[in-house]
Amino acid sequence: MTLPKPPTLDQHLCFLVYNTSLKMTQTYKPLLTALNLTYPQYLVMVVLWEKDGLGLKDVAERLQQDSGSVTPVVKRLEAEGYLTRDRDPRDERNRVLKLTAAGQALRAAALKVSQDFAAECQVSHEEVATLMATLGKLNRHLGD
Numbered sequence: 451m452t453l454p455k456p457p458t459l460d461q462h463l464c465f466l467v468y469n470t471s472l473k474m475t476q477t478y479k480p481l482l483t484a485l486n487l488t489y490p491q492y493l494v495m496v497v498l499w500e501k502d503g504l505g506l507k508d509v510a511e512r513l514q515q516d517s518g519s520v521t522p523v524v525k526r527l528e529a530e531g532y533l534t535r536d537r538d539p540r541d542e543r544n545r546v547l548k549l550t551a552a553g554q555a556l557r558a559a560a561l562k563v564s565q566d567f568a569a570e571c572q573v574s575h576e577e578v579a580t581l582m583a584t585l586g587k588l589n590r591h592l593g594d
Contacts, residue, residue, distance in 0.1 A: 475489050499549075505541075505544045534547070
C-alpha cells in the first residue's frame with residue numbers, strides 16, 4: 451500500500467501567502483524610506499489617516515494586533531513628530547492618537563507610495579478586488 455504524498459511546498463497556500471507578504475513588504479521598504487517610515491509605522495498612519503483620534507487599543511484592533519505590539523511603533527511615530535499620544539479622558543489606561551500637522555502632511559506623500567506600489571504589482575484593479583475579496587474571506591474564516 452502506498453501512502454498519499456503530502457503536498458509540495460508550492461502546493462501550500464500558506465507558503466504562497468507568506469512569501470507574497472514578504473515580497474510586498476520588501477517592495478514597500480524603499481518607497482517608505484523616502485517618508486522615513488517603516489511598514490508597520492505606515493500601517494498605523496494609514497489607520498489614522500482613515501480616522502484620526504482613535505485610541506491605541508482601537509488602532510491595534512484595526513491592525514488585528516495586540517496593543518503591546520503597536521505601542522513601540524506608535525512611540526517611534528511620536529518621536530518623529532507625526533502624532534501625539536494623550537490620555538483618553540474616558541479611560542485613563544488608554545491613549546488617544548492624534549496626527550500632528552506633519553503627520554497630516556505625510557498623507558499626500560503616501561498617496562504616491564500607493565501609486566508606485568500598484569505600478570510595481572502589475573495587476574489590474576479587478577484582479578486586486580478579487581484577491582482582496584478572497585483573502586478577506588480567508589482571513590475571516592481563519593479568525594473564527
